[in-house]
Amino acid sequence: MSASLPPPTARDRRRWAQYLVNERAEARVYRRLAARRAGEERDILLALADAEGRHEAHWLGLLGGEPARLPRPDARTQLLGSMAQRFGSIFVLALAQNAEARSPYDSEPYATPAMAADERIHHEVVRGLAARGRRRLSGTFRAAVFGANDGLVSNLALVMGIGATGVAPQFVLFSGIAGLLAGALSMGAGEFVSVRSQRELLAATEPNNDADHVLPDLDLDANELALVYRTRGMSTPDALERARAVLADAHSADRSQPYRLPDENGDAHEVVGGALGAAVSSFLFFASGAIIPVLPWIFGLSGLVAVVLALVLVGIALLATGATVGLLSGAPPLARALRQLAIGFGAAAVTYGLGLAFGVSVA
Numbered sequence: 001m002s003a004s005l006p007p008p009t010a011r012d013r014r015r016w017a018q019y020l021v022n023e024r025a026e027a028r029v030y031r032r033l034a035a036r037r038a039g040e041e042r043d044i045l046l047a048l049a050d051a052e053g054r055h056e057a058h059w060l061g062l063l064g065g066e067p068a069r070l071p072r073p074d075a076r077t078q079l080l081g082s083m084a085q086r087f088g089s090i091f092v093l094a095l096a097q098n099a100e101a102r103s104p105y106d107s108e109p110y111a112t113p114a115m116a117a118d119e120r121i122h123h124e125v126v127r128g129l130a131a132r133g134r135r136r137l138s139g140t141f142r143a144a145v146f147g148a149n150d151g152l153v154s155n156l157a158l159v160m161g162i163g164a165t166g167v168a169p170q171f172v173l174f175s176g177i178a179g180l181l182a183g184a185l186s187m188g189a190g191e192f193v194s195v196r197s198q199r200e201l202l203a204a205t206e207p208n209n210d211a212d213h214v215l216p217d218l219d220l221d222a223n224e225l226a227l228v229y230r231t232r233g234m235s236t237p238d239a240l241e242r243a244r245a246v247l248a249d250a251h252s253a254d255r256s257q258p259y260r261l262p263d264e265n266g267d268a269h270e271v272v273g274g275a276l277g278a279a280v281s282s283f284l285f286f287a288s289g290a291i292i293p294v295l296p297w298i299f300g301l302s303g304l305v306a307v308v309l310a311l312v313l314v315g316i317a318l319l320a321t322g323a324t325v326g327l328l329s330g331a332p333p334l335a336r337a338l339r340q341l342a343i344g345f346g347a348a349a350v351t352y353g354l355g356l357a358f359g360v361s362v363a
Contacts, residue, residue: 005109012110013063018071019104019111020059025073026099027052029080033092041129048122055115062110093130094327100126147187147282149321151289153344155179156314157351159293160307164355169302176294180287188283196275292317311345318344 008016027049034045060066072078076099080092103119105111158179163172225247229239292313296306322340326333 008062008110013067014071015108016059016062016110017067018074019108020056020063020067021070021073022077023052023056023059025077025081026096027056029077029092029096032081041132044125044129048125051118051122055118058112058115093126093133097123097126097130144281144285145321145324147191147285148289149318149325149340150187151180151183151286152292152314152317152321153347154183155290156293156310156344157347159297159310160348161351161355163307164352165359169297169300169306172302172306173294173297176290176297180290180294183290184283184287187286188279191282192275192279195278199275289317289321311348314344314348315341 030045030049030052034042034049037045073081080096080099100119100123103116103123105116105119108116155176159172159176162175225243226236226239229242230236234242293310295313296309301309318340319337322337323333325331325340326336
């Protein structure tokens with residue numbers, strides 16, 4: 001910190017006090033998350049909390065000790081703390097990732113360059129932790145989120161278009177239910193085929209153990225096994241070294257039972273998920289989204305009242321799904337929520353306009 005800075009004002013001290021309580025609150029967030037983790041992730045989160053403690057000590061030093069009165073942490077930090085205490089999930093890390101990206105220390109003259117650098121690195125650390133959580137989210141969760149969104153948009157557009165033609169409410173209701181079932185079945189079947197095809201493609205391109213049992217019979221000097229590793233991208237020296245190590249182990253193995261290499265790949269299909277689970281999830285969540293635009297007609301409403309209520313209900317749901325996708329992708333949730341709302345209402349506006357035009361032409 002430069003010695004040429006002017007004497008601090010009361011406004012400066014209030015800002016330092018705000019930094020102080022925010023750093024304390026962020027440290028508590030990381031400790032609460034660490035309490036729900038184990039191993040390496042727990043150690044990383046505790047190290048982040050310790051770093052926030054160093055920043056806290058900096059502001060305490062400038063303030064000359066604990067102030068008599070302290071402000072409340074800002075709303076963002078309070079939200080993080082509340083979610084960490086109740087959930088401790090990927091959503092908290094995603095929010096923390098966005099929060100660490102907006103450090104005030106870059107333009108704060110009383111913060112040290114090391115503190116500003118810390119905040120930048122914290123953003124990358126939290127991004128890495130959040131990325132681990134996202135990878136653990138299977139294709140089933142992905143299918144659920146996007147299935148619900150597709151159900152909302154497609155069935156809203158359908159009932160808006162049908163309703164604008166001026167047909168009886170019973171016909172709008174029937175069209176909405178038919179659209180729900182047709183879309184949910186189509187989504188479920190499509191998701192099953194898509195995920196099953198991905199898994200089959202991965203299985204066809206991954207190494208298998210079909211030839212493991214012949215490895216003890218290979219000549220250690222005329223080493224064709226090295227060719228296998230070269231096809232997998234290894235250089236010639238690395239492939240030869242790897243092949244010699246594998247064959248040495250195979251030659252010393254017990255020949256009373258077929259030889260098998262240790263499984264080094266783990267579950268390579270973790271990100272794709274299961275085909276049946278993805279299909280069922282997609283069907284159910286598409287149906288749960290598609291039922292929302294139809295609710296006003298199910299409860300006997302009709303006309304403009306039903307249309308407005310359907311738009312309100314679907315708008316709330318679109319904002320929620322958009323914000324969820326934004327959080328999981330590390331993007332600003334509000335921007336993604338508004339984008340989702342604009343897409344859904346845009347589709348509904350197009351079909352509503354077509355319905356009006358079609359209704360006039362029929363009349």
